[in-house]
Amino acid sequence: MAALLSLDLLRAGYGPIDALHDVSIQVSEGEIVALIGANGAGKTTTLMSISGVVKARSGTVSFDGRDITRMPAHEIVKLGLAQSPEGRKIFPRLTVLENLQMGAFTRSDRDGVATDLEKAFVMFPILRERKNQPGGLLSGGQQQMLAIARALMARPKLLMLDEPSLGLAPQIVVQIFDVVKELNKTGMSVLLVEQNARMALKVAHRGYVLETGRVTMADEAQKLLHDPRVRAAYLGE
Amino acid sequence: MTPLFAALDTQALTQYLINGLSYGMLIALVALGYTMVYGIVELINFAHGDLFMLGAFLGWTIITAVFKVSPDDAVLGPVALLVCFVIVPAFCGLLNFSVDRVIYRPLRKAPRLAPLVSAIGVSFIFQNLGLFWGGPQDVDFPKLVSNKNLLGLDATVRFTYQDLLVVGVTIPLMIALTVFVKLTPLGKAMRATAQNPTAAQLMGINTERVIATTFILGGTLAGFGAMIYGLTINSIHYQMGFLVGLYAFTAAVLGGIGNIPGAVLGGLLIGLVRSLGSAYVGERWTGALIFAMLIVVLVFRPAGLLGARVREKV
Ligand SMILES: Nc1ncnc2c1ncn2[C@@H]1O[C@H](COP(=O)(O)OP(=O)(O)OP(=O)(O)O)[C@@H](O)[C@H]1O
Numbered sequence: 103m104a105a106l107l108s109l110d111l112l113r114a115g116y117g118p119i120d121a122l123h124d125v126s127i128q129v130s131e132g133e134i135v136a137l138i139g140a141n142g143a144g145k146t147t148t149l150m151s152i153s154g155v156v157k158a159r160s161g162t163v164s165f166d167g168r169d170i171t172r173m174p175a176h177e178i179v180k181l182g183l184a185q186s187p188e189g190r191k192i193f194p195r196l197t198v199l200e201n202l203q204m205g206a207f208t209r210s211d212r213d214g215v216a217t218d219l220e221k222a223f224v225m226f227p228i229l230r231e232r233k234n235q236p237g238g239l240l241s242g243g244q245q246q247m248l249a250i251a252r253a254l255m256a257r258p259k260l261l262m263l264d265e266p267s268l269g270l271a272p273q274i275v276v277q278i279f280d281v282v283k284e285l286n287k288t289g290m291s292v293l294l295v296e297q298n299a300r301m302a303l304k305v306a307h308r309g310y311v312l313e314t315g316r317v318t319m320a321d322e323a324q325k326l327l328h329d330p331r332v333r334a335a336y337l338g339e
Numbered sequence: 340m341t342p343l344f345a346a347l348d349t350q351a352l353t354q355y356l357i358n359g360l361s362y363g364m365l366i367a368l369v370a371l372g373y374t375m376v377y378g379i380v381e382l383i384n385f386a387h388g389d390l391f392m393l394g395a396f397l398g399w400t401i402i403t404a405v406f407k408v409s410p411d412d413a414v415l416g417p418v419a420l421l422v423c424f425v426i427v428p429a430f431c432g433l434l435n436f437s438v439d440r441v442i443y444r445p446l447r448k449a450p451r452l453a454p455l456v457s458a459i460g461v462s463f464i465f466q467n468l469g470l471f472w473g474g475p476q477d478v479d480f481p482k483l484v485s486n487k488n489l490l491g492l493d494a495t496v497r498f499t500y501q502d503l504l505v506v507g508v509t510i511p512l513m514i515a516l517t518v519f520v521k522l523t524p525l526g527k528a529m530r531a532t533a534q535n536p537t538a539a540q541l542m543g544i545n546t547e548r549v550i551a552t553t554f555i556l557g558g559t560l561a562g563f564g565a566m567i568y569g570l571t572i573n574s575i576h577y578q579m580g581f582l583v584g585l586y587a588f589t590a591a592v593l594g595g596i597g598n599i600p601g602a603v604l605g606g607l608l609i610g611l612v613r614s615l616g617s618a619y620v621g622e623r624w625t626g627a628l629i630f631a632m633l634i635v636v637l638v639f640r641p642a643g644l645l646g647a648r649v650r651e652k653v
């Protein structure tokens with residue numbers, strides 16, 4: 103199967119420091135791929151490099167058959183690659199509805215956007231209830247839902263989620279992972295970054311382990327879940 | 340009449356309010372440029388007042404050197420005015436855009452101080468241009484709009500054609516700006532970029548284009564302000580950008596920097612304090628009064644009157 107997203111020997115960083123060293127990752131169509139690793143391993147940097155916010159220093163990123171390594175961030179979204187970023191990054195003084203509209207900023211198909219907005223409200227009814235309130239007034243869990251719904255408004259082929267479970271109550275985490283599975287059933291590919299490695303590997307098909315900017319393991323999610331090293335380092339056993 | 344008796348005179352009070360609001364609207368136009376640019380790139384554009392000054396000089400040149408309008412020319416005057424109201428705002432918008440493109444944009448990721456010091460540099464360059472353009476003395480700006488009283492010759496309260504000009508230009512501009520920022524996609528993209536530039540990029544917003552638009556809009560408003568200043572005060576000077584800029588910047592901070600209605604509110608308050616202060620306290624105290632008001636407001640509302648009403652939850 104051809105990879106939808108492919109990173110080849112990607113190197114990126116901040117100032118004099120490289121945060122990623124020759125990272126190679128693939129996501130195929132229809133797959134959920136988990137990217138796990140400790141604090142500061144480079145997970146967020148990986149997603150931001152894919153999105154074009156952090157520029158690659160060497161290596162390539164290709165998506166849907168195109169080289170997007172040097173493409174500006176705002177053009178990458180148009181190709182069908184959306185991200186719900188770490189810390190949610192909601193627009194606090196835009197309403198919930200306006201936040202969702204921003205997610206569809208690059209689209210011009212009004213009817214399609216209206217349909218997707220309705221889908222988002224069905225998926226997260228609380229967002230409909232609070233659609234005219236500023237995003238900054240939502241609770242943490244609601245903001246996470248808004249961040250995911252906002253990313254979905256781009257109607258992406260690949261959805262990237264950076265720590266969607268961080269700081270949320272367990273039942274909300276379950277709800278969010280259910281949504282991820284549902285989306286995947288409709289054919290959407292997902293690249294999932296998580297510190298909650300157990301949850302992530304349970305929903306994912308495959309996984310990568312990132313350690314200080316290098317991929318140290320890559321395997322089927324089930325195998326990683328039972329791997330003694332992963333269990334010791336990331337599953338707290 | 341002592342100041343105390345003047346205070347009881349409602350006609351005089353009405354007059355001071357009209358004068359204050361009229362000047363306040365001018366300050367608000369300039370304040371919008373500070374607040375919009377700060378809102379989007381967190382830069383205090385020290386050159387903004389001087390951009391305003393250059394706009395006034397361009398208007399003066401168009402009227403006196405290009406059209407050679409004599410004081411009471413009923414045909415050429417309005418034509419020159421119309422031309423000025425198109426060219427001067429366009430010039431200020433483009434100049435502001437160019438400064439951002441050439442100087443601030445390369446420093447976007449540099450430490451805050453770098454673009455700030457550059458803005459101070461641009462301010463000096465603009466002042467020198469103004470000095471070269473108009474000379475060191477006050478320059479008469481032709482009185483193309485009369486200050487005849489619209490309320491009749493023997494009415495006690497004066498609302499002049501000049502006041503009408505201020506209101507007639509400023510209010511539509513503010514309405515247009517509000518509609519643009521609230522309702523159009525580019526306006527929403529502007530608010531989104533101001534609130535979280537990284538997230539804005541992730542939405543597919545070309546943030547550099549949004550920033551450029553902001554500089555153009557801010558400059559354009561300063562250009563309108565420059566024309567209004569010239570036509571109502573009728574005297575311009577290469578250093579006039581300093582005081583107007585200072586008042587405008589203060590208005591922006593007073594209202595809550597980055598907040599558009601805040602800049603307008605701040606401008607109006609400053610106009611009122613200036614007018615009422617010079618009437619009832621004395622003209623030389625107006626500066627102190629304005630800054631005393633700023634300090635009092637900031638002590639109780641550090642983010643300004645309308646700043647950051649919605650807290651961000653993390
Ligand atoms: N904006 C930045 N400027 C400088 N260094 C940064 C920046 N962001 C991240 N880093 C550094 O890059 C490395 C990778 O960070 P990154 O945020 O990608 O890790 P992460 O795996 O997402 O961590 P976490 O689990 O804490 O989110 C770390 O050493 C971090 O300190």
Ligand SMILES: [Mg+2]
Pocket residue numbers: 145146147188
């Ligand atoms: Mg991270």
